Each structure stands twice: as C-alpha cells, then as structure tokens.
Amino acid sequence: MNLDDLSRRMQGAINAFKADLSGLRTGRASSSMLDPITVNVYGSIMPINQLATINVPEPRLITVQVWDRGTAPAVEKAIRESSLGLNPIVEGAVFRIPIPELNNDRRKEFVKAAHKYAEGARVAVRHVRRDGMDGLKKSEADGLGEDESRRLTEKIQKLTDDTIAEIDAVLAAKEAEILQI
Structure with missing residues (x-):
C-alpha cells in the first residue's frame, strides 16, 4: 500500500483542475x-x-x-x-x-463551468481513493493485520478529505474572482 502514490495521483487531479480553471475568463487578461x-x-x-x-x-x-x-x-x-x-x-x-467586460449572465456561465470542473476533480480524487481501498483489501487478503488496515483506511480517507477541501478552496477563490466586478 503506497500512500505517496495515492497522494501524487490526487495532486495530479488538483493540478488538472487548476489548468482547467486557468482557461476560464475572469474579465482580466491572462x-x-x-x-x-x-x-x-x-x-x-x-x-x-x-x-x-x-x-x-x-x-x-x-x-x-x-x-x-x-x-x-x-x-x-x-x-x-x-x-x-x-x-x-x-x-x-x-x-x-x-478583453471585453463580462456581463452578469456570462459570469454565471463561467461559475457553472468552474463547478463542473470541480466536480470532475472530486470524482477523480474519489477514483484514486477507491483504487487505494481496493489495494488495501488485497493486502488484507494477503495477511495485513486488522489494526494496520484500519490505520491505513483512516489515512486514505484523511488524504481524500484534505484533497477535496483544497479543490473546494480553489473553486471558491476562482468563483470570487469571476464574480468580482
């Protein structure tokens, strides 16, 4: 069970999400x-x-x-x-x-797109979590102890929760940037 690999893959989901967001116009040139x-x-x-x-x-x-x-x-x-x-x-x-000014309707469309990108990133993180849990079940079948299994499960869940919280924070910042007039 490699937590570093899971962390790297979850960070990859965050990086892809940030790249998607960078393409969204905020009314400011970039x-x-x-x-x-x-x-x-x-x-x-x-x-x-x-x-x-x-x-x-x-x-x-x-x-x-x-x-x-x-x-x-x-x-x-x-x-x-x-x-x-x-x-x-x-x-x-x-x-x-x-770069033209964004009207209110266009801003709302960009916010919706940002939420869609965020949901895609959350799904990717949950897929990584599922892969980690599947690997953990295989390790249990191969003789991993119950206490160690529970400890690793909690670590994987904490890693997932932290990553999703980071996605939400990036989304909130981008949403504020888009809606800023």
Missing part, C-alpha cells in the same frame, strides 16, 4: 487564456504558444506576436474561431486582443 487554442500550420496542429509570444501589457489586453509572418492568418483564424469569443486586431505580425 496569457493562459489562450492555452486551449490550437493552430493548424505546417501540416499539423500546434498550440498557439509554440508559434508566438503572448504578453499581457494591460489588464484588459493580450498581445500575440507570431514568430513567422506566414502563420499570422492561421493564428488569427484560430483565435477568432475559438470558443473564447475574442476578436483580434491585426497589426502585421502582432495581434492586439482586447
């Missing part, structure tokens, strides 16, 4: 907002950050400077067609992307 965008260039699909430098010079503006001018039309198309609702202003090899 270079990570563009992370989900992929561009079809050079005969393959590449993440935008492998084709351009992304900067945030102002709280409501993102600039994207493509390294190869030939990829500029494909990058612009990818930004426009993304689900982020962004409209880049093209100035040669540099795109200026203004």
